[in-house]
Each structure stands twice: as C-alpha cells, then as structure tokens.
Amino acid sequence: MTVKELLKLDEFEAVNISDDSRIIKGGYCGDLLSWVMGRAEEDNVFVTIMVNVNVIAVASLINVSCVVICENAELSDELINAAKQKEINLIKTPLASFEACACLSNLINA
Amino acid sequence: MSEAINFHYVVDGDDFTSAGEASVDIKRKLRQLGVDPAIIRRVSIAMYEGEVNMVIHADGGTVDVNVYEDKIEMILSDEGPGIVNVELAMKKGFSTAPDYVRSLGFGAGMGLPNMKSYTDGMQIDTKIGVGTTITMVVNLK
Known part of the structure; x- marks a missing residue:
C-alpha cells in the first residue's frame, strides 16, 4: 500500500505530504522514542500519539514511509514545519492507536 | 592508511527539541559519501541516542x-555530571532522566543499550563531576 492509497480513507488526513508514492511495508506503534528507534524499520508506518518535534527526527532517522498521529492530537506549527523541512509524510487520524493499527494492519495485509 | 574524514558538531544543551540535528546531518553526509544505508541507519540512530543523552544529562x-576506510568512529564528549554506575546505566529500562523528558518520549532507559x-x-x-566520553565504532567491512 502507498501513502496515497492510505489517504483515500476518510479516517486519515494529510498534514504534510512530501512523497505520497512511498510504500508502507508494515508498521510500528509506540510513544517511547528509543523503543521506536530500536524496533521500527524503514518503510514502516510509525503510529504514535507523541507530538513533539523529536518524532520527526526519529521518523527521519528510521526513514519511515509516514507518521500517523492518533486521537487528533494537537499538532504545533513547529512539528508541521519540521515535517516539511525533513520531508516526512505526516498524517493525522481521530482513531486511537489500537484502532488505527488494526485498520492499517488490514490495509497492509490486504 | 588514508586520512579520516572528520565531521564536528556542537550539541546545544538548552534545546531538547533540536537534539538530533547532528545525527540527521551525519546521515545526509554519509549518504553523500556512498555509505551503505544499513550502516548509515545504525550510525545515525546510535548518535541520536547519544545526542539526546547529552542534552538530558550534560547540558550538551x-x-x-x-x-575511515574500514570503520566509522563517533566520539561524544560532554562536561556533565558523569555516570555513577555504568553497569546499571547499561541495563535496559534503567533511567535517571527527569519526568519532563519522559513526557517527550525519552527516558525509557533504552538509550545506552540501543547505542551498544x-x-x-x-x-x-x-x-564524576568531570564528564563523559563515549566512543562508538561501526565497522564498514
């Protein structure tokens, strides 16, 4: 599945999209960034409720295909600008992490 | 042996959110040098954890x-309080980070274990009272 395909769903809203052709191969969900860095893999979707700019640095280092921020957590301009600058696909959803992952898992394995 | 290419960074201790600037930059530099992406990932993640540690504990x-031709060496130096018990600090889950750091998603006690x-x-x-220098090496061959 590509980021573009994911964005066709109403639940997932684009905040910053730098490359919607990125392919999503699996995912990792977590809010403790060291765990995420230790476990997430390139081309994963990174699902979190964390909204500080370190999220973007971690996403960039791992080279995830996109970041999904759950529960419509409030996004600061600083975060959105960091995503733009580092060319990170940033998506938000009203779904809770569990529901978002269930949904993404179905889509990825479809 | 040919000379090493050196990159030097200063990590600002005041700004937690800017931690990672050096690691993201080194990632780009290594890519330009044609280093294997899997190696770049390991170097930049280890360095990011180190940067975060310096900001949390040592004021930068x-x-x-x-x-080098056969390896990448990272030397992280700070003039912070020092690590009281290195063995304990290396344990997964052990952390002395303050609560505000946890609210930012760090302080899970995974930094040093990840670096290793x-x-x-x-x-x-x-x-103690002088500082900490951590030297990490990632082999290229």
Whole structure:
C-alpha cells in the first residue's frame, strides 16, 4: 500500500505530504522514542500519539514511509514545519492507536 | 592508511527539541559519501541516542565523527555530571532522566543499550563531576 492509497480513507488526513508514492511495508506503534528507534524499520508506518518535534527526527532517522498521529492530537506549527523541512509524510487520524493499527494492519495485509 | 574524514558538531544543551540535528546531518553526509544505508541507519540512530543523552544529562557537548576506510568512529564528549554506575546505566529500562523528558518520549532507559546494540564497539570513559566520553565504532567491512 502507498501513502496515497492510505489517504483515500476518510479516517486519515494529510498534514504534510512530501512523497505520497512511498510504500508502507508494515508498521510500528509506540510513544517511547528509543523503543521506536530500536524496533521500527524503514518503510514502516510509525503510529504514535507523541507530538513533539523529536518524532520527526526519529521518523527521519528510521526513514519511515509516514507518521500517523492518533486521537487528533494537537499538532504545533513547529512539528508541521519540521515535517516539511525533513520531508516526512505526516498524517493525522481521530482513531486511537489500537484502532488505527488494526485498520492499517488490514490495509497492509490486504 | 588514508586520512579520516572528520565531521564536528556542537550539541546545544538548552534545546531538547533540536537534539538530533547532528545525527540527521551525519546521515545526509554519509549518504553523500556512498555509505551503505544499513550502516548509515545504525550510525545515525546510535548518535541520536547519544545526542539526546547529552542534552538530558550534560547540558550538551560535542560529537566528532571520523570516517575511515574500514570503520566509522563517533566520539561524544560532554562536561556533565558523569555516570555513577555504568553497569546499571547499561541495563535496559534503567533511567535517571527527569519526568519532563519522559513526557517527550525519552527516558525509557533504552538509550545506552540501543547505542551498544547498534554499534560494533562502545567504550564509556566517565568521571564524576568531570564528564563523559563515549566512543562508538561501526565497522564498514
């Protein structure tokens, strides 16, 4: 599945999209960034409720295909600008992490 | 042996959110040098954890990255309080980070263990009240 395909769903809203052709191969969900860095893999979707700019640095280092921020957590301009600058696909959803992952898992394995 | 390529960074201790600037930059530099992406990932993640540690515990510091023909060496130096018990600090889940750091998603006690697991060699030289120097090596061959 590509980021573009994911964005066709109403639940997932684009905040910053730098490359919607990125392919999503699996995912990792977590809010403790060291765990995420230790476990997430390139081309994963990174699902979190964390909204500080370190999220973007971690996403960039791992080279995830996109970041999904759950529960419509409030996004600061600083975060959105960091995503733009580092060319990170940033998506938000009203779904809770569990529901978002269930949904993404179905889509990825479809 | 040919000379190493050196990159020097100063890590600002005041700004937690800017931690990672050096690691993201080194990632770009190594890509330009044509280093294997899997190696770049290991180097930049290990370095990011080190940067975050310096910001949390030591009011910043410096990072020197030396790229040799056969290895990449990262030397992270700070003038912080030093690590009281290195063995304990290396344990997964052990952390002395303050609560505000946890609210930012760090302080899970995974920093040093991640740094060790992502590198081929790590040495910690620390002195209480003087500072800490961590040298990490990732082999290129």
